[in-house]
Structures are given as structure tokens and as C-alpha cells.
Amino acid sequence: MxxxxxxxxxxxxxxDAVGIKTSRGLAAFRPQDCVGxxxxxxxxxxxxxxxxxxxxxxxxxxxxxxxxxxxxGGTLGRDLVDDAVAALEAGMNVASGLxxxxxxxxxxxxxxxxxxxxxxxxxxxxxxxxxGNGNKRAGHRLxxxxxxxxxxxxxxxxxxxxxxxxxxxxADFRATGQTGILIAGGxxxxxxxxxxxxxxxxxxxxxxxxxxxxDLIEGQGSLFHPSFAGVSTGLLHGAQPEAIVMCxxxxxxHMRGIPGRALPDLGECIExxxxxxxxxxxxxxxxGICLNTSVMDAAEAxxxxxxxxxxxxxxxxxxxxxxxxxxxxQLLCPVPSARSTIASR
Amino acid sequence: MxxxxxxxxxxxxxxDAVGIKTSRGLAAFRPQDCVGxxxxxxxxxxxxxxxxxxxxxxxxxxxxxxxxxxxxGGTLGRDLVDDAVAALEAGMNVASGLxxxxxxxxxxxxxxxxxxxxxxxxxxxxxxxxxGNGNKRAGHRLxxxxxxxxxxxxxxxxxxxxxxxxxxxxADFRATGQTGILIAGGxxxxxxxxxxxxxxxxxxxxxxxxxxxxDLIEGQGSLFHPSFAGVSTGLLHGAQPEAIVMCxxxxxxHMRGIPGRALPDLGECIExxxxxxxxxxxxxxxxGICLNTSVMDAAEAxxxxxxxxxxxxxxxxxxxxxxxxxxxxQLLCPVPSARSTIASR
Numbered sequence: 001m002x003x004x005x006x007x008x009x010x011x012x013x014x015x016d017a018v019g020i021k022t023s024r025g026l027a028a029f030r031p032q033d034c035v036g037x038x039x040x041x042x043x044x045x046x047x048x049x050x051x052x053x054x055x056x057x058x059x060x061x062x063x064x065x066x067x068x069x070x071x072x073g074g075t076l077g078r079d080l081v082d083d084a085v086a087a088l089e090a091g092m093n094v095a096s097g098l099x100x101x102x103x104x105x106x107x108x109x110x111x112x113x114x115x116x117x118x119x120x121x122x123x124x125x126x127x128x129x130x131x132g133n134g135n136k137r138a139g140h141r142l143x144x145x146x147x148x149x150x151x152x153x154x155x156x157x158x159x160x161x162x163x164x165x166x167x168x169x170x171a172d173f174r175a176t177g178q179t180g181i182l183i184a185g186g187x188x189x190x191x192x193x194x195x196x197x198x199x200x201x202x203x204x205x206x207x208x209x210x211x212x213x214x215d216l217i218e219g220q221g222s223l224f225h226p227s228f229a230g231v232s233t234g235l236l237h238g239a240q241p242e243a244i245v246m247c248x249x250x251x252x253x254h255m256r257g258i259p260g261r262a263l264p265d266l267g268e269c270i271e272x273x274x275x276x277x278x279x280x281x282x283x284x285x286x287x288g289i290c291l292n293t294s295v296m297d298a299a300e301a302x303x304x305x306x307x308x309x310x311x312x313x314x315x316x317x318x319x320x321x322x323x324x325x326x327x328x329x330q331l332l333c334p335v336p337s338a339r340s341t342i343a344s345r
Numbered sequence: 346m347x348x349x350x351x352x353x354x355x356x357x358x359x360x361d362a363v364g365i366k367t368s369r370g371l372a373a374f375r376p377q378d379c380v381g382x383x384x385x386x387x388x389x390x391x392x393x394x395x396x397x398x399x400x401x402x403x404x405x406x407x408x409x410x411x412x413x414x415x416x417x418g419g420t421l422g423r424d425l426v427d428d429a430v431a432a433l434e435a436g437m438n439v440a441s442g443l444x445x446x447x448x449x450x451x452x453x454x455x456x457x458x459x460x461x462x463x464x465x466x467x468x469x470x471x472x473x474x475x476x477g478n479g480n481k482r483a484g485h486r487l488x489x490x491x492x493x494x495x496x497x498x499x500x501x502x503x504x505x506x507x508x509x510x511x512x513x514x515x516a517d518f519r520a521t522g523q524t525g526i527l528i529a530g531g532x533x534x535x536x537x538x539x540x541x542x543x544x545x546x547x548x549x550x551x552x553x554x555x556x557x558x559x560d561l562i563e564g565q566g567s568l569f570h571p572s573f574a575g576v577s578t579g580l581l582h583g584a585q586p587e588a589i590v591m592c593x594x595x596x597x598x599h600m601r602g603i604p605g606r607a608l609p610d611l612g613e614c615i616e617x618x619x620x621x622x623x624x625x626x627x628x629x630x631x632x633g634i635c636l637n638t639s640v641m642d643a644a645e646a647x648x649x650x651x652x653x654x655x656x657x658x659x660x661x662x663x664x665x666x667x668x669x670x671x672x673x674x675q676l677l678c679p680v681p682s683a684r685s686t687i688a689s690r
Contacts, residue, residue, distance in 0.1 A: 134606065191540050194539065195579070199571055226479025226582045227478060227541070229578050230544065231579075233578040234540070237574055257478070
């Protein structure tokens with residue numbers, strides 16, 4: 001799936017900072033491929049790109065309008081269709097990661113055909129997926145998991161991939177969501193596959209490898225999110241990870257989209273993820289905790305990471321603010337056990 | 346979805362007794378709507394119906410050929426297409442519960458159109474499902490769960506519904522699989538919905554009710570099956586059950602479709618199901634264990650049920666051989682606690 005760059009990033013009428021994560025992710029990880037952002041006056045958000053109208057974006061060379069917003073259920077509302085029409089009229093392709101497909105909108109399909117432009121539905125799962133089998137396969141795999149949706153699993157996974165590559169280790173980011181797929185240029189939109197194929201889709205995304213490299217698999221949802229835990233469960237089983245990293249937003253007030261539902265305790269969440277993962281990866285271990293501390297000041301964030309690390313006996317960091325070296329050390333350079341440490345004194 | 350009866354039940358070349366469960370379920374629970382079974386000479390199985398060719402089935406009045414076989418992945422092979430063609434040529438509609446759709450076979454679609462006949466893809470999920478929310482809703486709901494796929498969850502659920510109805514209690518069987526949907530005439534094929542909508546699909550199948558009646562929800566898969574545990578997880582969360590019944594086949598040698606993978610310990614499986622279910626139903630309890638003892642003699646089966654009941658402190662039965670009264674008693678007539686029992690002596 002080659003989506004012609006550069007991109008105009010759509011924010012529309014969004015008022016939810018988490019909901020624009022696809023546009024934000026592209027701005028953060030592929031800035032060289034983005035010309036600007038499109039938003040209405042009632043949108044208080046920005047991804048830090050120059051604000052442009054559709055016409056200005058086209059004039060600046062944008063080849064594709066990316067509807068980089070996510071809503072629970074992935075619906076394609078009338079306002080989005082209207083703006084996609086405007087982009088096509090201006091000569092741009094349109095890409096979307098919503099569940100409802102651009103190509104299923106007769107107006108858009110007809111207009112794209114007429115203009116010779118393309119509609120990209122990033123959340124289309126691959127055809128002919130097989131069901132998973134959980135049989136042991138070769139290779140090093142790490143999966144990011146979370147206490148909730150949208151707590152930084154993709155950012156963490158990308159940071160770990162970059163960190164490994166910087167150490168000269170082969171590492172591939174394996175995308176499972178619309179944003180990750182747009183950033184990586186490929187992947188399996190695991191929340192959009194038919195339910196029977198969740199673990200099988202991940203087995204296909206990260207097949208056996210024997211080159212000592214790592215597959216760093218982007219997690220989705222949370223075992224404690226009542227909307228999406230099925231996806232998270234199949235992902236754990238399909239990933240067959242030798243290591244997991246727990247991601248958490250310490251400032252989240254309730255489970256995403258469900259006012260009144262508290263986030264799980266971090267320790268309980270780690271234990272549950274390990275318990276589920278053991279079905280296909282009996283020796284799975286946790287190698288770190290990543291916190292999204294973007295709204296905290298640096299001293300406060302560092303103190304929270306230190307307290308969390310102490311409490312759980314695991315490296316804890318904000319991957320964007322403080323990097324992921326401590327986690328990579330834990331993963332790649334096992335500390336001698338207490339016994340051998342004592343013996344060597 | 347009204348599929349014209351009576352049915353000719355397809356066994357084809359099947360050699361796997363578990364794989365013909367849809368044909369078997371219709372023969373068992375809707376015998377008045379079935380005229381016979383169609384199978385090749387290499388098929389050693391029967392569902393106890395008169396064996397008929399396609400032509401004989403049509404002559405006996407069959408209005409629909411039901412491709413009542415299941416295979417992992419739900420593929421529609423060439424032999425099935427050929428036999429569906431023969432049925433259409435003979436004037437019958439065709440129904441299928443496989444993942445691959447009849448209507449996506451151009452040959453079948455064209456022939457059905459030409460003949461004025463219908464193709465029924467039972468595994469088509471409803472359009473416009475919403476994501477689940479896990480919010481507490483009114484009503485009594487019971488979910489059957491299992492140590493593996495195809496261990497008797499549907500039979501158990503149907504038996505519980507019939508047992509409740511016999512006691513004058515309002516009880517509705519809520520189908521989640523192809524066989525159940527064919528038997529009930531409706532339901533949500535939960536293994537075929539898009540992964541994000543598993544729990545939401547069940548919330549829609551068994552919405553809030555305040556008539557003191559019960560929704561008896563057919564379970565799918567197993568939390569310990571590496572192919573399908575995501576479906577089972579979403580089902581538990583969406584069902585929000587106040588009670589679960591654990592189903593098990595004591596003679597199963599390995600997890601279905603995965604030679605070498607042992608079944609989980611029954612007690613561990615019960616605990617894991619309760620742990621997952623508590624996310625949306627904190628007070629969930631187990632009210633019984635159902636064993637499929639169909640290959641055992643009656644004395645042996647009774648002894649096994651008694652031993653299992655003793656070991657787990659729960660009613661244990663084979664719902665087909667011995668009924669479900671003990672489980673209904675446990676569910677509906679709570680035993681006084683030990684303390685009040687002593688006090689009343």
C-alpha cells in the first residue's frame with residue numbers, strides 16, 4: 001500500500017486530543033512527508049504543522065488528504081465525507097483509517113473514479129487470513145500492552161524500534177493500527193479483522209524469523225477495556241511475545257470512552273497480561289513500564305517514573321521524554337541474578 | 346432471516362464427527378424441519394436421518410440444502426460449491442454458515458438469480474454494530490463457557506433454556522454461532538464480526554431486560570484456545586453474565602485443531618473465566634459443569650460427573666444424558682449458607 005506523499009493532515013472539528021492521534025503520529029514520525037494540517041475554527045488542537053485550507057494544501061503539493069482522526073466505532077460522518085469530496089475536487093487522493101470505508105460511499109467512489117484519484121482504506125484487513133495456532137515459532141518478539149486504549153503503545157513501540165536500530169540490532173516495527181500502518185507503510189489493522197482471525201493475523205504479521213532480529217509489535221486496547229479486550233487477548237496470543245512492555249497514562253481519569261470506569265491497577269494489569277500471554281509464550285516476562293507524562297513537568301515526571309520503577313522492580317520511563325535505554329538494557333542485557341552478584345563480590 | 350424448511354442436511358465427505366455439528370444440531374433440535382441427510386460413500390458419519398441424494402431430497406420436499414459442516418477457517422471448497430450447484434439445479438435454496446460466503450461465488454450467485462432461489466450466509470454479522478461499553482445493564486444472563494471449542498456449549502445452552510421453560514420461567518436462547526442461529530432462527534455470529542465489535546455484538550444480542558426472564562447465551566471457543574480466545578474474551582465481557590456454566594469434553598485428547606496442545610485444567614479454566622468475566626460482572630459465579638459423555642457408558646459417565654461435582658463443589662452433569670436440573674437448582678434456588686444451615690438445625 002503506497003499512499004502518495006506528501007500529506008495534508010486532517011483535524012476537522014476535533015476537540016479530543018487523543019482522537020487526532022493518527023494525524024499527530026504522522027506529524028511526529030513522518031514530518032518530512034507532511035505539508036500542513038487542516039482544521040476548522042472550532043478545533044482547538046494542532047499537530048504543529050502550518051494550518052492550510054484544502055486549496056492551500058493542494059497548492060503546497062499535498063497529494064493525499066489523510067483523515068487522521070479516530071472515533072470509537074470508526075464511523076465516517078457527513079462532515080468527513082464533505083471534506084473528502086473537497087479534497088478530491090482539489091486533486092488530492094484521500095486516505096482513512098476508519099472502520100467505515102471511503103470506497104463504500106458512492107459519492108466518493110464515483111468522484112475518485114471521475115478524477116482518476118485513489119481512496120485508501122487503511123483499516124482493510126488482508127484477504128485470506130488464517131486462524132492462529134499458537135505453535136511455538138522462532139524469533140524474538142516484544143509486544144506493547146496497556147492499561148487502556150491510546151496510552152502510548154505505538155509511540156513506545158516505535159521508540160523501542162529506533163532504540164534497537166541505534167544499537168545496531170535488527171528491529172522491525174510491526175503495525176497493528178491505522179496510525180502505525182500509515183507510518184510504517186504496512187501492517188495488519190487487527191481491530192478490523194474478522195474476530196476468528198485476530199491471533200492468526202498477528203502470526204502472519206510477525207512470522208517466524210531466525211536472523212536474531214526483533215519484531216516489535218504494536219499493541220492495541222487493553223485486557224481491561226470492556227469494548228476491546230478481545231482484540232488485546234488475540235494479539236497477546238498471536239504475538240507470542242518473549243517480552244512485554246506495559247504502557248500507561250498516569251493522568252487518565254477513566255477508561256477511554258467509558259466515563260466512570262476506573263483504570264486497572266498497574267500491577268494487576270501486568271499480572272493479567274502475563275497470565276494471558278503464557279498460553280502461547282510460557283516464559284514471557286515484563287521488561288518495563290512506559291508512562292505518558294506529556295502533561296507533567298519534567299521533575300514531576302522523573303519522580304513518578306522513579307517511584308513506579310521502585311514499586312514494580314522494573315525500568316520505568318516516558319519513551320518520548322526520557323528515552324527507552326533502561327528498558328532495552330533490561331531486555332537485552334539481563335542483570336546477573338542476586339546469587340551470582342553476591343558470589344562475584 | 347427465514348430460511349425455507351424443510352432442510353436436506355449436508356455431510357458431504359466429512360469424516361470428523363465434530364465438524365458436522367451444524368447438521369447434527371438441526372437434526373437434534375429441529376427434526377421436524379429436516380427430511381434427510383446427504384453424504385458421500387466415504388463419509389462414515391450420520392445424523393440419523395434417511396440418506397438421500399440431492400434429487401431424492403428435492404423430491405421429498407426439501408426446500409433448502411444446509412451445508413451444515415464446519416471447518417477451521419470456514420473455507421468453501423470446490424466440492425461444496427459443486428454440491429451447492431447441484432442443489433440449486435434441483436430447485437433448492439442453499440444455506441451455509443462458513444466464513445466464505447456463498448454469494449461471493451459468482452457461479453452460485455448467477456445460478457441462484459437465474460433459478461429464482463436464495464443463498465443464505467448465516468455467518469453474516471448484523472450491519473451497524475456498536476462497540477461495547479460494559480456498563481451495568483438490567484436482566485438475568487447466563488453464559489456457557491468451555492475448556493475448548495465444540496465441547497457442548499450450544500447443547501448445554503439449549504438444554505438450560507428448555508429446562509427453564511419447563512419450570513415456567515421465561516428463558517431465551519441467544520445464539521452466537523452458525524448452528525445455534527440456524528436452530529433459533531436468529532442471533533449474532535460472533536466469530537464473524539469485526540474484532541472491535543465482539544463485546545458490542547453481544548450487548549446487542551442480549552440487551553437489558555426487566556421481565557425477570559433469562560437470556561441464555563451460547564458461548565464460543567475457549568479462553569485457552571490460541572486461535573479463538575479473543576472471541577471468548579469479548580463474549581464474556583459483552584454477556585455480563587451473572588452465572589457461567591463450564592462445558593468440557595473429558596475424552597478430548599488435545600485442543601481442537603491443535604495436536605499436542607493439552608486442554609486446560611478444569612479448575613484453572615473456571616478461575617480464568619471468572620477473572621475475565623468480573624470486568625463487567627463483578628459478582629459472577631459458576632453454577633455448574635457440563636460434560637459431554639456421549640462416548641462413555643452410563644455408569645462410567647455418572648461416576649465421572651459425581652467425582653467432578655465433588656472435586657469442584659459444583660453440580661456436574663451431562664445435559665443430554667442426565668438433564669440440567671441440578672444446575673438450574675444451583676442457579677435459581679441458592680442453598681442456604683453453611684452458617685444458616687447450622688442455625689436452622
